[in-house]
Amino acid sequence: MDLKKLGWNLFFSACFEEFQAKNLAPARISAVHRNAYEVFTEFGEFPALITGKMIYAAGDNSELPAVGDWVAAECRPEEGQAIIRAVLPRKGKMSRKIAGEKASDEQVIAANVDIIFIVTSLNEEFSERRIERYVAAAYEAAAKPVIILNKSDLCADIEATGETIKKVAPGVDFHVTSAISGTGTAAIGKHLGEGVTAVFTGSSGVGKSTIINELAGREIFAVREISDFDDRGKHTTTHRQMVLLQGGGIVIDTPGMREFHMGSAGEGLREAFSEIEEFSQKCRFRDCTHDSEPGCAIIKAIEEGKISQERYDSYLKLQREIRSFNIRHDYQMKKAEQRKWKSIAKTMRHFKKPRP
Numbered sequence: 102m103d104l105k106k107l108g109w110n111l112f113f114s115a116c117f118e119e120f121q122a123k124n125l126a127p128a129r130i131s132a133v134h135r136n137a138y139e140v141f142t143e144f145g146e147f148p149a150l151i152t153g154k155m156i157y158a159a160g161d162n163s164e165l166p167a168v169g170d171w172v173a174a175e176c177r178p179e180e181g182q183a184i185i186r187a188v189l190p191r192k193g194k195m196s197r198k199i200a201g202e203k204a205s206d207e208q209v210i211a212a213n214v215d216i217i218f219i220v221t222s223l224n225e226e227f228s229e230r231r232i233e234r235y236v237a238a239a240y241e242a243a244a245k246p247v248i249i250l251n252k253s254d255l256c257a258d259i260e261a262t263g264e265t266i267k268k269v270a271p272g273v274d275f276h277v278t279s280a281i282s283g284t285g286t287a288a289i290g291k292h293l294g295e296g297v298t299a300v301f302t303g304s305s306g307v308g309k310s311t312i313i314n315e316l317a318g319r320e321i322f323a324v325r326e327i328s329d330f331d332d333r334g335k336h337t338t339t340h341r342q343m344v345l346l347q348g349g350g351i352v353i354d355t356p357g358m359r360e361f362h363m364g365s366a367g368e369g370l371r372e373a374f375s376e377i378e379e380f381s382q383k384c385r386f387r388d389c390t391h392d393s394e395p396g397c398a399i400i401k402a403i404e405e406g407k408i409s410q411e412r413y414d415s416y417l418k419l420q421r422e423i424r425s426f427n428i429r430h431d432y433q434m435k436k437a438e439q440r441k442w443k444s445i446a447k448t449m450r451h452f453k454k455p456r457p
């Protein structure tokens with residue numbers, strides 16, 4: 102298998118240098134199961150395991166391999182498996198909060214994604230706010246957002262929708278498609294090329310699978326379908342988590358992918374709302390949150406009609422969402438740090454005890 106077709110590039114090969122001499126090979130995580138992985142390597146596709154040492158060394162879940170990650174692996178073709186030794190630095194990541202007790206824990210749902218196709222259908226499902234959210238999240242993942250307006254056969258006024266997109270996602274490419282008839286899908290394929298990794302996000306039922314199948318060639322995708330058991334032991338059908346397209350390009354499609362949240366930093370938000378950020382340079386206070394501070398240039402721009410109130414409202418909403426995530430995340434980090442030092446202190450006391 103050609104590594105370049107798998108997305109290998111100069112960035113990763115520079116990161117890999119320290120592992121070169123250690124009898125390790127680059128491998129890309131193509132699937133994550135509960136306790137095991139699958140990887141693509143130069144020598145083919147293998148099941149892969151992670152060492153206990155790596156699990157122990159990982160500060161939290163987000164440091165463990167995710168689909169799309171490049172890893173340094175010991176390949177054992179004769180045994181038909183690989184041992185993962187290290188995760189290479191990520192070019193970017195798509196993550197979401199894990200619900201439940203550790204509310205702020207981060208789960209990486211895909212790593213090293215180049216393009217995030219934001220799929221929406223041109224019927225009742227269409228929501229400007231949802232598109233803004235996805236665009237910000239795409240930038241946050243260091244990926245290029247591309248909007249797909251599907252089900253054009255069900256829409257009366259495509260032109261007006263196009264104008265709306267230009268307002269809520271300035272500078273973002275968008276394509277109008279009708280996936281059931283294949284209209285417009287060729288333009289989507291043009292974004293994909295050798296080694297380009299893409300994902301499709303959007304609500305259920307908007308046509309993601311139809312589009313992916315169209316791109317992959319229906320037979321390939323259907324044949325590869327396997328049955329699996331999910332965490333609750335319920336029988337479900339899952340398909341491949343990473344697919345190499347014949348015409349070049351890689352599509353990652355995991356169950357968690359379909360709804361992903363904002364990450365922990367605000368970089369994506371700033372890019373998605375660049376027309377608002379532009380004014381922030383002129384705010385009186387450098388750490389202005391543009392909420393209610395005096396001398397806020399953004400609030401002034403709204404009053405002067407230079408920024409739309411709606412755009413500003415969703416900007417604030419997303420900003421609050423990110424901030425509350427960061428606060429919870431910091432709290433968890435502090436707790437973990439405290440636990441670590443407590444256990445170190447305990448060990449030290451143990452060592453100091455005089456031997457009987």
Ligand code: GDP
Pocket residue numbers: 251252253254255278279280281282303304305306307308309310311312
């Ligand atoms: P997903 O949940 O986003 O993967 O959506 P699917 O690809 O499973 O599609 C959901 C439903 O929408 C299916 O019944 C498709 O046949 C239908 N569908 C997909 N694309 C189009 C389209 O362009 N026009 C119309 N009218 N229906 C579509």
Ligand code: ZN
Pocket residue numbers: 381384385389390391392394396397398399400
């Ligand atoms: Zn301000």
